[in-house]
Amino acid sequence: MTVLSAKNITMQFGGLTAVDQFNLELSSNELVGLIGPNGAGKTTIFNMLTGVYVPTMGEILLNDQSIIKKTPHEIVKLGASRTFQNIRLFKDLTAVENVKIAYHNFIDYNMVQGMFRTKKFWEEEKKAQEECMKLLDIFDMGEYADTLAKNLPYGQQRKLEIARALASDPKVLMLDEPAAGMNPNETAELMETIHFIRNKFDITVLLIEHDMKLVMGICERIIVVDYGKTIAEGTPDEIKNNPDVIRAYLGD
């Protein structure tokens, strides 16, 4: 079943075509990698899929609903969430608070109930605390729950960002270079984590990555873009031996 599909999406910045007629089909529970040399348009594609940019042309469907011109938070509600290339945590808040913010839409009380601290407030807050702690525990981060996000080690910050993205209960999780800045050990651990959450939460994962070991290691399908166009698509083995991909990365 197709969860997310993009048809001929194009993004032009003035005279520059950053992404040119890009197509994408993500089935449920798939793990897909999006790779390409620097400046190929990967992050632009991400930004279109998450509502940060509105494509100049084309259509994007998430669970058969068009998300063109929808704001990022509306798209999150429809079931697609993301992480960022340069970690964007709420630095001065604790780890569990970071997760709670993304859990926002599942906490059910209004402002007046919150300000007057009615029974509903306490119940809902207790539930939110428990659910968010559960999520942190899945990432083995329970002990860091009350640590400020800025004081977490780098690898934990990356994990926290993924945990936060999962708190909104997405169907599609998009990871923008999750292994950036990680050492080989941390990358290996991250690979396991990504694999694990895909199975545990039964979600589709789309990731942009430069680390070939990670991409080749866990992705079932890889899409290679260069100059805003798809140049190859297939299993890791097919991609490894594709002459177009080798040319894009290494030149003629």
Added chain:
Amino acid sequence: MDHNKKKAYLINAVAVVALYLVFFVLIQTKSMNNYFVGIAIMTCIMIIMAMSLNIVAGFLGEMALGHAGFMAIGAYASASFSMALIDGGLPLPHLVILILAMIVGGIVAGVFGFLIGTPTLRLRGDYLGIVTIGFSEIIRIFFINFGPTGGAAGLKGITKLVNFHNVYWVTIVIAFLIFTLGRSKQGRAIISIREDEIASEAAGIPTTRYKVLAFSLAAFFAGVGGAMYAHYQSFLEPSKFGFMFSIEMFVIVVLGGLGSLTGSIISAIVLTVLPEMLRSFAEYRLLVYSLVLIIMMIFRPQGIFGRSEFSLTAFIESLIQRKNVKNSIGGGEAS
């Protein structure tokens, strides 16, 4: 609500009542003359203003330099309302009139906050600061030229309904409401915008809605503060609500720590009482005031409490712990 939370509520409630009783006794026994009671009332009003500004400046993290404008709207709206009500001859107790006037002042100011916030919150940082200055100046100039509220000569004949007792409890209630707001899901959403707006949006927070909400709430409480001011002074003149007054409130919030309500309270007390205490120094008083600010900003740029809150419960616990440690050390030496 678990046991610790209940204990914290109890301790704070006791402290609030105890503080009130101290003032009550001082006022009843005339140990505090009218001059000092007046300062105490003005301090409470400034605390309300600083805390409400903290919603925008501290929680939302935006520069809002037009808070006096919302105060003016609340003051004029509530004063006109209470005057009409009293002229109408309804035999209502004064407290009821004051509460109604506060609500009217708050709601009118809140509506203006919403109307002004909706288009301007697309701007950020210093741009928003300039626009808010502009709006508050428009409000001031409107009242200078608006005949029905007395124009430049001011609005006279407002019934004095505010005394220390009611302003104290109103301040406590507002402090409680803003504090709980900061620790609700709505407050978290607002704070997440301060931390990182893009990430907040990506976490599913409708950022525009929460920005406008924060702005309107700040305006609402500023309107309530304005209502208290109007019914304390019983006379309003537009020139009071100038740019410098907005800056004064902003300074209080920055000095107390952006995002810290207890900081705002302490700093509002210091910056309202200090200039009064320095009256005997006459012309040097502003110099000392400015020096305090400069020294503060050099040695503690994050404000008195930074972003954290002063917790009475934690303070008492640390005192008890210290005493226990001392006792055990003392006991050790004796043996």
